[in-house]
Amino acid sequence: MPDLNMNILIVDDMSTMRRIIKNALRQLGYTSLQEAEDGEVGLNKVKQGGIDLVISDWNMPNLDGLGMLKAIREDPNSKELPVLMVTAQASQKCVLEAIRAGASSYIVKPFTADSLKGKIEKIFQG
Amino acid sequence: MELGRSGTEHSENDNQGSLENRPPSFQGFDSSQNTDAEAELYEEVVKLAHFLNEMISKIRTAGTVMESVSNEMNLGTDELTEVGRKTEEATEKILDDSEKVVENHTFMSDRINKIRTRILNEDSVVGEALAQDFEDLEHLLTENKSAMMDLVGTLSFQDPAGQQLRKVASMLKVFQSRILKMVVTFGQRDLESSSNEHNKKDLLDELEYSSDGKVLDQDLVDRVLKDYGF
Known part of the structure; x- marks a missing residue:
């Protein structure tokens, strides 16, 4: 069971x-939810640290979900960060x-x- | 004296005279054959000229229809955009309501637990008799919560639906720009007498560039129409 207090970043x-997505997560019991309106903003929040899971859309202006995902994987500080694509x-x-x-x-x-x-749950089961 | 295929009468001298003016590749051929070929070619050119004239006339007539179709497409695009906007609005309203339902659900669940505990503490016989009822209520609330969670998740249909609408609207815009280009190219009004022909060509080029799979700027469409007298 994943930690319900983990920091989840929703990028869409x-x-x-x-x-x-926030509503669905709240109903699942997750309470610490952050938002970003595109991949660029999302990436900046990831770089600031403290994010445990990223849930991201694909099609977005400035930097799309795939671009953000690649950037996250290229950065040694975030290369292991779980990223769930919801698109x-x-x-x-x-x-x-x-x-x-x-x-x-x-998804x-x-x-x-x-x-x-x-x-x-599957992501955090390893 | 012989008659060509067209029935025109030619003399030997005529043939000789015209032969001198012909390009070298024609010289050396049988003169009677050349006359036939010329007549045939002339006939074909005349037919082609008539055909082109007729086509241009038809296309000009169709221009009005195409213009009207183009305007309707514009309306269609606006309507699709409106559908997208209203869907988003409705989704927000459903989210408002679902948040309220979830809030009420939490409140009811909490109250039911308090009542059950109180009854059990005050009168265990009554409390135990009502145990099944409390369980049923809890079960219903859990079912409702699950249904609400699915409802909220299902609202995410709005994103793929919106993307499809935008795609169709974009295709309509491309189609509209192509029709506009045809209207402008074949049914141009007062183009020859226009002093800003160069500007119009630029607009057409811009229209061609914009229609290349991208969403067409309505201002550009309006500018082109205005400049071409529509």
Whole structure:
């Protein structure tokens, strides 16, 4: 069971989507939630430290989810940080691309709270 | 004296005279064959000219229709954008309500537990008799919570749906720009007499660049239409 007090960063350019994910996480019991509106802002927050899990969208302005993921993996300080992609990109090609770039797991929108719960638990089971 | 395929009468001298003016590649051929070929070629060129004239006339007529189609596409794009906006608005409203339901759920669960404890403390017989009822209530609340969690997650349909809408709107814009280009190219109004022809060419180039899979700027469309007299 993952620590319900861990710091989770939600990265999505749509405020509604950030709110949906935050709601789902709160209902799952997670309380420490941060937000970023694109990959660039998200990456800066990761660099500041203290983030335990990143949940990120793919399509975003400035720096997209995949770009942010690659940057996180290239940085020795964050290369092990779990990153869960929650995106509308449902093609096999995209899933493989994200996995190759180092995504810890992948959820296609629309998602259920159960699938979100299951993926987070699996990431922290190692 | 012989008749060409077109039925035109030619004399031997005529043929000789025209032969001198022909390019070297024509010389050395049988003159009667050349006359036939010339007549045939002339006929074809005339037919082609008529055809082109007819086509241009038809395209000019179609220009009005295309212009109207282009305007309707613009409306279609606006409507798609509006659908996206309203979906987002509705999603926010559902989120507001779901947050309230979850808040109430937490409150009810807490109250039920307090009542159960109080009854058990005051009258264990009654408390035990109501135990099943309390369990049923807890079970219902848990079910509701689970349904609410799914409902909130399902609201994420809004992102892929919005992306699809934007894609269709973008395709419509591309299509609209192509139609506009056709209208402008074939049905141009007062283009020859225009003093800012160069500016119009720039606009057309910009239109071509913008239609290359990107969302077309409505201001650009309006500028092109205005400059071309639409």
